[in-house]
Each structure stands twice: as C-alpha cells, then as structure tokens.
Amino acid sequence: MAQYSTDWHYMIDPLFFTANMKVWKEFSPEDQKLILSCAAEAEKYGKALSRLSNDNGQAYEYLKSINKLPAVTNPKEELKKNGMTVTEYTPEMIKRFYEATAGVRADWTQKIGPDVVVWIVLLGTSIAFRESSNFTMNLLYSITHGWLRKTLYFFGVLCSLAFFAMLVYLGAIEVIDEIELNVSSESLDIPVWLYTMATPLFSSLIIVRILQRTVEDIL
Incomplete structure (x- = not known):
C-alpha cells in the first residue's frame, strides 16, 4: 500500500450514463422511465459515496437514509489508521499551488x-x-x-x-x-x-x- 496521500482538489472526474440510441428506442416508454429513474438513484448514490466525510455530512445522512452506509464511513481516517500519511491542503495552500503552476498552464494552453x-x-x-x-x-x-x-x-x-x-x-x-x-x-x-x-x-x-x-x- 502507498505510504502517502495528498488531497489537493486538482480536478473533477465526471462519469456519464450513456446508451446507444438504437438500443434505447427498443425499450418501451415505461422501461425507459424505469431505467432513467434507476440511473438517477445510482447517480445520487455514487455522489454520496465519493463525498462521504468530505462534505458537511449530507452524504452520510443520505446513505444512512437508504440503508447503504459502507463499513468505512471516513476513508481518510481509515487510511491514517492503517499507517498512511494523509495530507490535506487548506484553501490558502490550494490557491498558492494554483498560482505557482500558472506558467505551466499558460505554456501548454498555447x-x-x-x-x-x-x-x-x-x-x-x-x-x-x-x-x-x-x-x-x-x-x-x-x-x-x-x-x-x-x-x-x-x-x-x-x-x-x-x-x-x-x-x-x-x-x-x-x-x-x-x-x-x-x-x-x-x-x-x-x-x-x-x-x-x-x-x-x-x-x-x-x-x-x-x-x-x-x-x-x-x-
């Protein structure tokens, strides 16, 4: 297992639900509605898992309300408990990092x-x-x-x-x-x-x- 982890908010990793339109049209309107409803629930569940212990507690409450709390509800603390050094940047540190890398972004943008x-x-x-x-x-x-x-x-x-x-x-x-x-x-x-x-x-x-x-x- 890695010894160090740094949480520095460098990017968002978006995930999409997609369907081939030809296949989608083969479903009845009722089945399409059911699939969309399941996708919406899965989206909420996935967001809650990724934000668990990283928000103001809303993710925890949501997972608890649907009886889907995982065994580990504070991933960072679990990592620390198992010997990993977890570093979390403050907003000021993130800002300084962003400013320090401005030249790299400008160069590659060109x-x-x-x-x-x-x-x-x-x-x-x-x-x-x-x-x-x-x-x-x-x-x-x-x-x-x-x-x-x-x-x-x-x-x-x-x-x-x-x-x-x-x-x-x-x-x-x-x-x-x-x-x-x-x-x-x-x-x-x-x-x-x-x-x-x-x-x-x-x-x-x-x-x-x-x-x-x-x-x-x-x-």
Missing part, C-alpha cells in the same frame, strides 16, 4: 490551443452521430406520439442540419481568410488554417452522419 480541442470535439461529435450516441433533448419527443412525434423529429433534424451548415459556411470563410493572411500559430509556427479547417471539415462530415441516421430511422 502549445495545444483551443483549435486542437475543436478538432477533438467535432471528430467525437461526428462519431457520436454515426453511432447514434449523441446527446439529445428528447423530453417533448418522449411524451408525444404519431404525427406530432414525427414533426418534432424532423424539426430537430432540420435544426441540426442548419446549425452545422452554418458552421461549414463560417468555418470556410475563416479558413480562406487565414490562408490569404498567411497566419501562423505563435507557439509552433504552424499555419492556423490547418487547425481551423476542422470546423468546416468535420461539420460537413456531421451533416452526412445526420442524413445517414435519418434515412436509417425512416427505413
């Missing part, structure tokens, strides 16, 4: 840049549309039937197509401008249009994926 993030996000979005695993807002869609559901479906498709078509148009204009101006990135001296071309390129791919999925849903 090297990686938001444009690379755009590449990753849009590529992931195109894959999500291909796999029917993209995030959707389907509250109204789920409670409607017949022609109204179909109308909402095609309205959503048209809105998505219009949005990404606009990204293609505006992204193409930006790429052309950057080529004409011969702009390069400050950190790596790479032509900026190589980054920004991700917007029209992957937006076009996303439009293709949306149309493919729409045809599959209709047929």
